[in-house]
Amino acid sequence: MAKVVKNTPSEERLEVLKTYKIYVGGQFPRTESGRFYIATNKKNEKLANVCQCSRKDFRDAVGSARGAFGGWAGRAAMNRGQILYRIAEMLEGRKAQFVDELMKQNSTEAKAVEEVNLAIDRLIYYSGWCDKFQQMASTVNPVASSHFNFSAPEPTGVVAIIAPQENALIGLVSVIAACIAGGNTCVVLASSSMPLCAVTFGEVLNSSDVPGGVVNILTGSVSELAPFFADHMDVNAVLYCDKDAAVKTLIREKSALNLKRAFMYDKMDWFSDEAQSPYFILDLQETKTTWHPIENIGGAKAGY
């Protein structure tokens, strides 16, 4: 019989610490730059070494997001809803880990539990909207010619997101969920002061049927990366969820280069009910209008 080896009290077990890596193209690489920074809490205790991503990591992530876009946008809307639901299921199963990480990053236990629960509920909320917002936003337009004219929303493409900086999880989940529910793919820069949950959320995404590249999560400095988020020609929209006026101006200016949609979610309380709405999905949709010829209009006979 195998002998059970027990640690004697004098040799305490050394805890195995997690390496916090980034999430790009369905994999967990380190930054190509080899740089890192130390994430700390308010007491200035060291929490982890975190990747300090460079513009090249962003470039690679955009490449992955662009590659994944066709497949994700082309899926049945209901299937996207199922996958968002699956993310919520996986998050539920790893609640304890997220509560633990939130508490490490200055949260109280009650607040942490509230935040994780809300994040799960928000995923369910957007999961439901996946195959419904289209009907809400589509229109049949009266036109003065023999045409059946209708407009419907379509995903805009690759979205670059600078996630809310003051909270670790709920803001991040809210913006990602609204973005992918509409069929877009995204590159997200996590909160630089509280990056732990973002990386762990990448692990949740990776185990919930989300195709690689649909969500890419980077960690690093906002001031360093914001210009590239705003001027990359292959990004179709940019979301900025913080308050820095200079960064807002920079994003507005640079995103004009290829006429990106630029949205500033700067005054949002992500815990409130106002932080979830189908209009967040519609911000990242384009409208396609179709003119379909018909033989008759307004008359008695249907021409088609």
Add this chain to the structure above:
Amino acid sequence: MTKKISIPDFSIPSRIDQVGVEERASRFTKRSIKNETKTNGLLLTLNMIDLTTLEGKDSEGKVKQLCSKAMHLHEAYPGLPTVAAVCVYPSMVKTAKKALGNSGIKVASVATAFPSGQSSAEIKLLDTKLAVDDGADEVDMVISRGRFLQGDYNFVFDEIAAIKEACGKARLKVILETGELVTLDKVRKASDIAMYAGADFIKTSTGKISPAATMPVTLVMLEAIREFYYKTGIQIGMKPAGGISKSKLALHYLVMLNETLGEDWMNNHWFRFGASSLANDVLMQLMKQRTGVYQSSNYFSND
């Protein structure tokens, strides 16, 4: 100054150190290339491209479009070089020749029952003649891999020599299809046979078989060219083809070329990239160098 050529005994096996070649090839990917050099390298890469379309669905319209792309790579970047050549099937040579006019861009045509090479000697010669008569400046032939792997080296040698004769003034590129040759030893053997039989260029692949061009395979072929040059004084060109679609990889190939054969080969008379999508990636990198902004393929022509 050509030395007297004595054809070696091909029945003696070539011995290639695979581990060493792979190690050496990976070293070329670790050179630090500064901005100005990078831009020059990218411009040179563009100028070395054989812009290729070899598909069953090729039509005259498609070939004309490709020729127009070859001449006008990206109008937003003034002063760009053109590509080296346009590479098409023999039936499209006339169309390509007419479309390119006097732009200086060469027309290369695949021949000899491309890509399999499974046909009779007569058909292969006729195929070559068709391309040359229609005005092809370069002919890309495939070797008979089946006969080669059987050890029938004389057959392969004679076939290449016969096609070379049929080419007349057109330069002959010999495609080894290294993806089907399996080992580096055989790649080296096939390179030697092709060069002694009269190839002007040796070329890795048809692009129809995976793996196509890889850096180790190309290195073995470059070293074969170097040894052939030392022995005979004859310069042979090199064309890796297939699978090179990113600028970074193309720059690695240029580093390898420079460090193996040197500056005499660093031009499109002696080195080509067989590629269809590489040109756009290079153009995107050049625009990135110029504007400082990462580019999107939406703003570059499809072909």
